[in-house]
Amino acid sequence: MPSKRLPFARFLLQSVLLGLAAAFIIGLLVPEAGPWLRARLGLTGVAGQPSQNVPAQHPPAAPHSYADAVQRAAPSVVSVYVNKVITERPILLPNPTMQRFSGITLGLPRQRLQRAQGSGVLVSPDGYILTNHHVVAGANEIQIVLWDGRVTAATIVGSDRDTDLAVLKIDGNHLPAMALDHEIPLRVGDVVLAIGNPFGLSQTVTQGIVSGLARSQALLGGPENAQSFPAVDFIQTDAAINAGNSGGALVDAQGRLIGINTFVLGRMSMDAEGIGFAIPAATARAVLAQIVEHGIVVRGWLGAEYSDAPAGSGNLPPEISHGVVLTGLYANGPAAQAGLRPGDVLLSLDGVDIIDQFDLRSRETAAAPGTEVTLAGLRAGVPFELRLQLAQRPASRPG
Known part of the structure; x- marks a missing residue:
């Protein structure tokens, strides 16, 4: 028996050694x-x-360069140069002796040329450009410098002070326009690039992140040269925005347009740093469509001014913490014609609670002129309900 096992063991050993070799x-x-x-x-x-040692799956690393995004977006960003003729009134000093020795020459008002600069974004191959209202307001002449150095004149198609947006038009075909027809989800922390013409340095790129979204309250201290509109929800960013960036592009890390740069908080507060704002692309798209079609932005209008209703307004019950109080009515406006009065508290529109003044302003302007709405509220603590027909909001708001 052992003699038979020996050859098998030798064979097995040789096989193992051969396999290892x-x-x-x-x-x-x-x-x-x-x-x-x-x-x-x-x-x-x-x-x-x-x-048990399978490597963990990690999300793709951030790019080491945003050159591809810049190359994709920068040709759509233009520099805007504006000439404005402004009238200067003479300074009148109350004391004749002071007038004599002040060195100030008194006389008739005189005009002088003022130059301003900003940025814009080509949004159609045939030459439509989005920029800021405050960049071109009062312009007598507008010159556009394209990405390749060409200079051309532009005309104003329409301008909307409420959103601080304006639409310009230049002659051309097959221009490198940036798309506005897609929705790009944004999150706080996303990388963004601001491209514009700060201090005349065209095609300047700064980088930062999305610092906040839906910044409606920031509109209370909007651009210096424009009356901002409370229905706009700004994108807040720390990408550097300087004088001349206004109207330029805010793009994501892929070079897609997400907003139009408009202003920085530092203009109102010397202590603010890295707090800039851009108008979302969705708002810009809606304004562009209306201005191209109508020349203005068509909005619904109640014909009333209002503010958030503090506790106790109109005998407001303590359990109600929403609504607005009417602070003024425009003569012959829809609210006045429907019988509303200053001091009335509005609590709901078409059966949906009014959260605050920003909520009502957004819903008011989103409705088409001629729309009938139902308002419910309190007058001196007594509930009321009425219907009114919205009018078209004036292009420049009263007051």
């Missing part, structure tokens, strides 16, 4: 063969147990 040679010649075989078999090579 073959594995050694394969390992030297093809190093990746071992991991590949273990991965195919689902083994670690230890007792045939499934591998």
Whole structure:
């Protein structure tokens, strides 16, 4: 019996040694063969147990350069140069002696040329440009400098002070326009690039992140040269926005347009730093469509001014913490004609609670002129309900 087992044991030993030698040679010649075989078999090579050391899947790393995004977006950003003729009135000093020795020459009002600069974004291949209202307000002449250095004149198609947006038109075809026909979801922390013409340095790019979204309250201290509109929800960013960036593009890390830069908080507060705002692309798209079609932005209008209703307004019950109080009515406006009065508290529109003045302004302006709405509220603590027909909001708001 032992004599029969000896040849088998010798054969088995030779097979093992031959296999190890073959594995050694394969390992030297093809190093990746071992991991590949273990991965195919689902083994670690230890007792045939499934591998527990599979590398974790990590999200793709941020790009080391945003050059591709800039190359994609920058040709759509133009520099805007504006000439304005302004009238200067003489300074009148109350004391004749002071007038004599002040060195100030008194006389008739005189006109002088004022130059301003900003940025714009080509949004159609045939030459429509979005920029800020405050950049072109009062312009007598507008010159556009394209990405390749060409200079051309522009005309104002329409301007909307409420959103601080304006639409310009230049002659041209097959221009490198940026798309406005898609929705790009944004999150706080997303990388963004601001492209514009700060201080005349065209095609300047600054980088930052989305610092906040839906910044309606920031509109209370909007651009110096424009009366902002409370229905706009700004994108807040720390990408540097300087004089001349107004009207330029805010793009994401892929070079897609997400907003039109408009102002920085630092203009109102010397202590603010890195707090800039852009008008969302969705708002810009809606304004562009209306201005191209109508020359103005068509909005619904109640014909009333209002503010948030403080507790106790109109005997407001303590359990109600929403609504607005009317602070003024425009003569012959829809609210006045419907019988509303200053001091009335509005609590709902078409059966939906009015959260605050920004909520009502947004819903009011989103409705088409001629729309009939139902308002419910309190007058001296007594509930009331009435219907009125919205008018078209004046292009420049009264007051």
